[in-house]
Each structure stands twice: as C-alpha cells, then as structure tokens.
Amino acid sequence: MRTAKKFGLASVALISLGVSIACCVMAVAARQGQAGLPELGCLAPLAVATLTTLLLLAFWRRLRRSVGDVSQQLDAMARQKEVGLVMVESSGELSPITRPLNQFLTGLKDTLNQLRCENRELQIQSRICEAEKKHTEAIIFSISDAVVVTNRFDELILANEPAEKLLGFRLEPSLRKNIDQIIHDGTLVRLIRSTRSGGRGYMRKVVEHTIDSRGQPRVFAVTLSCVMSDQGQEVSGVVAVLHDVTREKEIAQMKTDFVSNVSHELRTPLSSIKAYVEMLQDGEADDEKTRREFYEIIAGEADRLNRLIDNILNISRIESGVVRVMREPIVLTAVARQALDVLAPQAKAKNLRLADKLVPVYRQVEADRDMIYQAIINLVSNAIKYTPEGGTVSVATSIDEKRGVALCEVSDTGVGIEPEDLPRIFEKFYRVQSSVKMAKGTGLGLTLVKHIIETVHEGKLSVTSERGKGATFSFELPLLKEALVHA
Amino acid sequence: MPNRIVVADDESHILHVLSMKLSNAGYQVLTAMDGEEALELCRNELPDLLITDYQMPIMTGLEVCRALRQDERTRGIPVLMLTARGFDLEQAQMSQVGIREVLSKPFSPREVLVKVQEVLGASAPPAGQDGADSSQRKKPDPGRECVNRG
Structure with missing residues (x-):
C-alpha cells in the first residue's frame, strides 16, 4: 500500500508538474507572441502523461506478481491439502492482507491438525469396534445354543444359525423387524418383551420353556439378559440364549428312575429276608422242616441280593468305563x-x-x-x-x-x-x-x-x-x- | 366264619410269609400274584380286607383300589398297601381309594398282623387259633389258591 501511495503521489506530482509547465509555457507564449513555444506547451503534458502511464504500468506489474505469488501458494495448499503460511515481501503492498490471512490460516491449520488427530483416533476406534463386533458375532455364531438379540424396540438384530433353525426364520440384517413378525413362538416373544420392559440394571433370568422342534417337544433353559445403555439407566436390548436341556432332563430322570428301581429291587429280597427272620424269631415255623425251608429261602434271597449288587456294580463299571x-x-x-x-x-x-x-x-x-x-x-x-x-x-x-x-x-x-x-x-x-x-x-x-x-x-x-x-x-x-x- | 383276606404280591415269598402269618392268626387267606388276579378275587370272594403290593404286573395296587371303588359290592373293602417304593399319597387321596395304611417294604409281618387286627377290629375276631382251619393253613402254598381260582 505504501508503494501504491508512492506511485499515486508520484503520478499526482508529475501530472501537476506537467500541467504547471504547460500553463507557464502557454502564458509566456501569449505574452511574447512567440511561435514554437505552444508546441512545447503541448509536449509537456504528453510527456507527463507518458511518464505517469509508465509508472502505473510498473505498479500494476508489481501488484500482479504479488497476487500471483499469493494465488500460487494458495493453489499449492489446496492441491496438497495442507494449510501453510502465505509468504510475501514484508514491505509488499499485499502484506496487510496476508497478515490476517496467515493468522486465519494458522488457526485453520491447528484446527485441521486437531481434526485429523481426532479422525485418526476415531478410525482406530471404529476399526477396534468393527473387530470387536466381528469377534462377538463369531462367538455368537459359533455357539451351538440358539442365541437371539433384540434392541430397545424389540427388533431382532442378531440371531445365530441354531436360532434360525430352531425357531424357523431367516434373519436379514438389513431389514429390522419386530420379533413378533419373525418368531412365531408367542411365549418366547413375551419372555423377551417382558425382560426388556421389566429390566432394571443388570438382570439375568433362566426360564424353562418347551419348543416343538421338527415335531419333537424339546425342553430349553432360556437365559434372558438385559443389555444396558452406556449410562446404565435403561435397557437397550435383550439377549436370549436357548440351551437344550432335553437330554439332561432325560438323564436326570433316568438317574432318578435307576435309583428308584435299584432301591425297589434291593428292598424286595430284603423284605423276604426280614420277614422270614421275624417269622423264625416269633416261632411261627414250628417244625424243623419249615425252619429249614425258611433258612433256605433266606440264603437264596441273600444270594439274590448279592447277585443284584454285583450286576449293578458291573453295569455301572462298564458304563462309566472303569471296568478292568x-x-x-x-x-x-x-x-x-x-x-x-x-x-x-x-x-x-x-x-x-x-x-x-x-x-x-x-x-x-x-x-x-x-x-x-x-x-x-x-x-x-x-x-x-x-x-x-x-x-x-x-x-x-x-x-x-x-x-x-x-x-x-x-x-x-x-x-x-x-x-x-x-x-x-x-x-x-x-x-x-x-x-x-x-x-x-x-x-x-x-x-x-x-x-x-x-x-x-x-x-x-x-x-x-x-x-x-x-x-x-x-x-x-x-x-x-x-x-x-x-x- | 373267619375273616377273609386277599393278599396280592408278585413275590411268592411275600405271599408265603403273609399267608402263613395271617393263617396262623386264624384268618382265611387268598392269594393273587398280579393286580388283575387280585381284582378278580376281590370281586368273586368279597373279602374283608385286601393287602396288596403297589407295584405288580398288569395292574398296580393303586389301580386295583380304584377299580374296587367303581363297584358297589367291592367299594367297602378296606386296603392295606405294601410298597418298596416311596409312596406319596395324601391321607385324603388314600381314603378316597380305600387305603387304610401304607406299609413300606421291608415290612414286619408282626406289624402287618397288628394293622390287620386294627382294621378288622375286635368285632370280627379271627377264628380259633388252635382250630382245624388254621392248622390246615399253616403251610400255605403261595400262588396255588389263585392259580386254582384263576
């Protein structure tokens, strides 16, 4: 700007000088009536105008160079997507513009760097989340129990293959549907809903539920847990794990039946032994022949008891694989x-x-x-x-x-x-x-x-x-x- | 006329012991080796008491009791139940099907006799213990009676 002022003042001075000279020449010429001098009066302004034009041209060129310089630097920044400082001559006429521009660019650079850092951080977090999600899905998909996960709107968001097979549906992750549109087992739907609506804090309950699987009723232990929101205030979903306990129940029943049968079978010969001994004690067998018969029965029943115990032990040893x-x-x-x-x-x-x-x-x-x-x-x-x-x-x-x-x-x-x-x-x-x-x-x-x-x-x-x-x-x-x- | 008792059990030794104990005490004993025979015997003979095992072939003791309740003539027959299994019935349910007492195996024949006497009471005292009838029945052949009747 200082240069512009200088150029401006120089131009004004030159024009004033040219005009003064022209006026003086014109006045002298008029007074003396001399010819030739009027030409000089005309030439002087022309020379001044030319000089002024030259000066303006020089100024213009210098300004264009500075602007081009700034523009190039800005272009480079835009190309490289890097914010830097705009370098101009400190005495240049653009320095009043570039100073605040540089201040702004410095601020922008800081903000940009910060955003880049945050972005990098978020990308890392997102990658970790994605990996963790894949991990969780892999865990869920590798579980042989049926697993279904719903969100706070009771929409099915995740289900593994056993769940799809057991409950007869095909999960389309892009189409979020309410569980009652996908799962036809009303009891299970009610269980999931009531877990979500009644969930307070960390909650886990196990409910026994029978589901028909390919025409066979199978008993499942359904474990229902609430997924809590970050603040831990509200339930953001429900995880239901259906573990087939039919076989366990059968085994438990078999065990109960076995114990009951064993005790029955052991008591039967024992009853005879006890009864015959009491008969002998009470003198109910009053002749030797009857007494001998009783002794034989008692011995026979004791043998039966022994055989029974041997058989039970042999079978259980074979079944448990400890038999030699x-x-x-x-x-x-x-x-x-x-x-x-x-x-x-x-x-x-x-x-x-x-x-x-x-x-x-x-x-x-x-x-x-x-x-x-x-x-x-x-x-x-x-x-x-x-x-x-x-x-x-x-x-x-x-x-x-x-x-x-x-x-x-x-x-x-x-x-x-x-x-x-x-x-x-x-x-x-x-x-x-x-x-x-x-x-x-x-x-x-x-x-x-x-x-x-x-x-x-x-x-x-x-x-x-x-x-x-x-x-x-x-x-x-x-x-x-x-x-x-x-x- | 001695009191008549039907004893039902699929174990011949149990029948043998009970027949002997009760016969010696002067009762007339009829034996059956499964639920169906026991029911048949009760319907035909209308005994004063039925002593039955719970677990028997064809019909369980409980099923026999229920069947007896269906028939006007056999409805009043009191029952003593023997069982080698834990037998879980409320007193009310038991009296509904006529079960007076449940005795678990191994049992004491002495105790069975006491229960029998309690149920049949003093009003119908057993026939003379030294009478000809009881001496004939001192060594009953288990199952034979029911086979003859069956």
Whole structure:
C-alpha cells in the first residue's frame, strides 16, 4: 500500500508538474507572441502523461506478481491439502492482507491438525469396534445354543444359525423387524418383551420353556439378559440364549428312575429276608422242616441280593468305563462248554434238555474270559427260567469266516417274548410283564450281557422271538486273525 | 366264619410269609400274584380286607383300589398297601381309594398282623387259633389258591 501511495503521489506530482509547465509555457507564449513555444506547451503534458502511464504500468506489474505469488501458494495448499503460511515481501503492498490471512490460516491449520488427530483416533476406534463386533458375532455364531438379540424396540438384530433353525426364520440384517413378525413362538416373544420392559440394571433370568422342534417337544433353559445403555439407566436390548436341556432332563430322570428301581429291587429280597427272620424269631415255623425251608429261602434271597449288587456294580463299571478288561485269546466253544457244565444241574432239575451244538474246531477271539462266561451263563439261565418243563435249551457256536466273526447262539422252546417287549428287554430293570411270574429276575441280566458284548467287546447281540415258540439270543465277536486252534 | 383276606404280591415269598402269618392268626387267606388276579378275587370272594403290593404286573395296587371303588359290592373293602417304593399319597387321596395304611417294604409281618387286627377290629375276631382251619393253613402254598381260582 505504501508503494501504491508512492506511485499515486508520484503520478499526482508529475501530472501537476506537467500541467504547471504547460500553463507557464502557454502564458509566456501569449505574452511574447512567440511561435514554437505552444508546441512545447503541448509536449509537456504528453510527456507527463507518458511518464505517469509508465509508472502505473510498473505498479500494476508489481501488484500482479504479488497476487500471483499469493494465488500460487494458495493453489499449492489446496492441491496438497495442507494449510501453510502465505509468504510475501514484508514491505509488499499485499502484506496487510496476508497478515490476517496467515493468522486465519494458522488457526485453520491447528484446527485441521486437531481434526485429523481426532479422525485418526476415531478410525482406530471404529476399526477396534468393527473387530470387536466381528469377534462377538463369531462367538455368537459359533455357539451351538440358539442365541437371539433384540434392541430397545424389540427388533431382532442378531440371531445365530441354531436360532434360525430352531425357531424357523431367516434373519436379514438389513431389514429390522419386530420379533413378533419373525418368531412365531408367542411365549418366547413375551419372555423377551417382558425382560426388556421389566429390566432394571443388570438382570439375568433362566426360564424353562418347551419348543416343538421338527415335531419333537424339546425342553430349553432360556437365559434372558438385559443389555444396558452406556449410562446404565435403561435397557437397550435383550439377549436370549436357548440351551437344550432335553437330554439332561432325560438323564436326570433316568438317574432318578435307576435309583428308584435299584432301591425297589434291593428292598424286595430284603423284605423276604426280614420277614422270614421275624417269622423264625416269633416261632411261627414250628417244625424243623419249615425252619429249614425258611433258612433256605433266606440264603437264596441273600444270594439274590448279592447277585443284584454285583450286576449293578458291573453295569455301572462298564458304563462309566472303569471296568478292568483282561483281554486274551479265548475259544468261544470252550467258554460256552464251561457254562453249560455249570448250568446242566439246573436244566436237569427242571427236566429240560440242554442241547450242546458246540463245534469242535474253532478260531479264537480276543476277549475277557470271565465276562464272556458271565454273558453265556446269563443267556442260558434266562432260557432255562423261561422254558417250561420238558422243553429244550440249545447252545450253538459257529464261525463265519466271510464276516470274520465267531457266533454263539442260545435258543429255547419257552414262552417267547411279545413283539412289543422285544425292543425293551435290554433296558435296565425292564421285565416282560406277562412272564414275570415264571421266574425271579433282577431285570439286569440281559442289560449286563448287552454291555459285555457290545460296549466292552465291540460285538453284536441280537434276539429273535415268536410268542409261545421260544426265543433265540445270539452274539458275535470279531475273530482273531491268527492260526487255527484245535480244541 | 373267619375273616377273609386277599393278599396280592408278585413275590411268592411275600405271599408265603403273609399267608402263613395271617393263617396262623386264624384268618382265611387268598392269594393273587398280579393286580388283575387280585381284582378278580376281590370281586368273586368279597373279602374283608385286601393287602396288596403297589407295584405288580398288569395292574398296580393303586389301580386295583380304584377299580374296587367303581363297584358297589367291592367299594367297602378296606386296603392295606405294601410298597418298596416311596409312596406319596395324601391321607385324603388314600381314603378316597380305600387305603387304610401304607406299609413300606421291608415290612414286619408282626406289624402287618397288628394293622390287620386294627382294621378288622375286635368285632370280627379271627377264628380259633388252635382250630382245624388254621392248622390246615399253616403251610400255605403261595400262588396255588389263585392259580386254582384263576
């Protein structure tokens, strides 16, 4: 500006000088009447005008250079998206503009830097949030329990695959719908809503709820928790986790039934023992023969109690996997013969024919001799129990080379098993009601056989029967791939 | 005429002991080995008392009791229930089906006799303990009576 002033003053001075000179020349010329001087009077203003124009041009050029300089710097800042200071000559005519501009730009630069820092911070936070969200989703999606998450408007915002399968819907994250439009289980919807509306602070409750899953009613423990807002004042959503407890309930029921059955089975022989002892104490048996009979009954019932406890222990050891199995190469026929020899008197007492169909040449199987012996004893004594007098119990062994198995078959001509009882006879304490009167049993003998053959020896036990025409129990064990053994 | 008692249990030893104890005390005992037989026997013989096990083949003791309540003739038969399981019935429910007492197994035959005497009361005293009838019944064959009747 100072330069502009200088130029302005210089121009005014020059013009004034030119005009004065011109006026003087004109006056002198008029007084003297001289020719030639008027030309001089005309030339002087012209020279002054030219000089002024030159001066203005110089000023204009200098100004343009300064503005161009500033403009270039601003352009560079815009290009580089960087705010800096505008550099001009301190004495330049633009310095009064650039000073406040630089002050403004300095402030802008600070603000920009701060915003950039904050932006970077937010980006990091956002990335962390995104990672955490993915993490949480991965956790939710990897849970085998059904999980549904709703927001404060009861809209479904997240659900994993088990939830979609169980409740029969497909979640579209872009379409937020109210849970009652997606979940058709009214009780579950009500539970989620009441958790949201009644939620105060951190809340978690577990409700048992039955849901039909593919036509099968399944019991779920539904854990409902509130998601609280940042301030912790209001509920911003609900998480419902549906854990299938059907199997646990079944196991708990099985355990209760087992304990109840065991206590019943233990009490039965104990009742007899106690009653007969009391009869003896009270002198109700007044002759020696009756007393002897009582002693025998007591001894028999004590044996029954012992057998029952043995069976329960054996079954529970096998089921819990703590049983000691002494595997050795054994010949099925030899073990079966041993069992037949032991049971022959029992069959004879009942006037039954014990048919021995054991093959003389056989291969070995790797098994626990005592356990297989116990299994055969149980099968044959069952056959003896449920075959009326005069019947036949046959025991056969054979080898199936093709399938690589040794077979043992125990069949009888007894009462047989009803078709509806067949699938259940290996269950613990299951007794065929129609033949329960024929013989005493613990209801555990066949369960034990099943465990010995299938659980311990990876063999196979099967049964066929026709009502009134007897039953055939057979089991097979894998053959040892070794040389033939001759009995 | 001695009081007649139907004893029902699927355990032959229990039938044996109870028959003997009650016969020795002068009662006439009829035995059944399942619920259906017990019901049949009660309907045919109209005994003065039924002693029944809870868990029996075909029909449980409780089902027998309920069936007895359906029939005008058998409605009044008092019942003593034996059970080897925890038997959870309110007193009111028990009297509804005619159960006077629940005795848990293992039981004492002596105690059963006391309960029987309480239920049947002094008004119907058992026949002479030294009479021919009781001596004949000293060694009852469990189940045989019911088989003959069945």
